Amino acid sequence: MHSAEKKHDFEPKVVAFVCTWCTYAGADLAGTSRMQYPPNVRVLKFPCTGRIDPVFILRAFQKGADGVLVSGCHPGDCHYMAGNFHARRRFAAFRVLLGFVGVDLNRLQFSWVSAAEGGKWVEVVTELTERVRAMGPMREFKELEQEEQWSATLTTPELQQAYESI
Numbered sequence: 093m094h095s096a097e098k099k100h101d102f103e104p105k106v107v108a109f110v111c112t113w114c115t116y117a118g119a120d121l122a123g124t125s126r127m128q129y130p131p132n133v134r135v136l137k138f139p140c141t142g143r144i145d146p147v148f149i150l151r152a153f154q155k156g157a158d159g160v161l162v163s164g165c166h167p168g169d170c171h172y173m174a175g176n177f178h179a180r181r182r183f184a185a186f187r188v189l190l191g192f193v194g195v196d197l198n199r200l201q202f203s204w205v206s207a208a209e210g211g212k213w214v215e216v217v218t219e220l221t222e223r224v225r226a227m228g229p230m231r232e233f234k235e236l237e238q239e240e241q242w243s244a245t246l247t248t249p250e251l252q253q254a255y256e257s258i
């Protein structure tokens with residue numbers, strides 16, 4: 093079998109870190125409106141994107157995610173005033189770092205999805221899932237799982253449980 097065929101055979105695992113006020117509500121709206129989107133997405137909700145540590149993203153890749161989405165309230169709509177602006181700055185710097193360590197940045201997506209945008213949620217997760225499916229499995233950080241020295245910073249029980257189930 094050609095490697096190109098194998099890439100299309102696999103079901104990508106996508107982890108979505110979302111803020112509970114906007115994107116989680118948007119995803120919920122998509123669900124209750126019976127909109128169809130890939131079942132590959134595991135949603136982890138946070139009070140605000142400002143609370144999502146970049147280490148969580150590394151950890152998700154390391155634990156088996158093939159793609160990661162971070163999504164929250166639109167600029168100006170954050171319930172904690174400027175949490176999403178802080179997050180945007182932090183993640184811009186973090187992307188550079190990820191690129192530096194060799195991660196294909198097409199595996200990581202940032203977006204704004206409001207509580208009213210169930211359709212946009214479907215679009216964003218579908219596009220990311222299909223892009224990652226075409227790229228094939230993410231292997232780089234899974235290999236680091238063996239070593240562990242650099243990643244022991246994340247230990248909250250909730251996240252631990254979520255990562256175990258990826």
Ligand code: FES
Pocket residue numbers: 111112113114139140141142164165169170171172175176
């Ligand atoms: S509350 Fe949604 S990004 Fe801050």
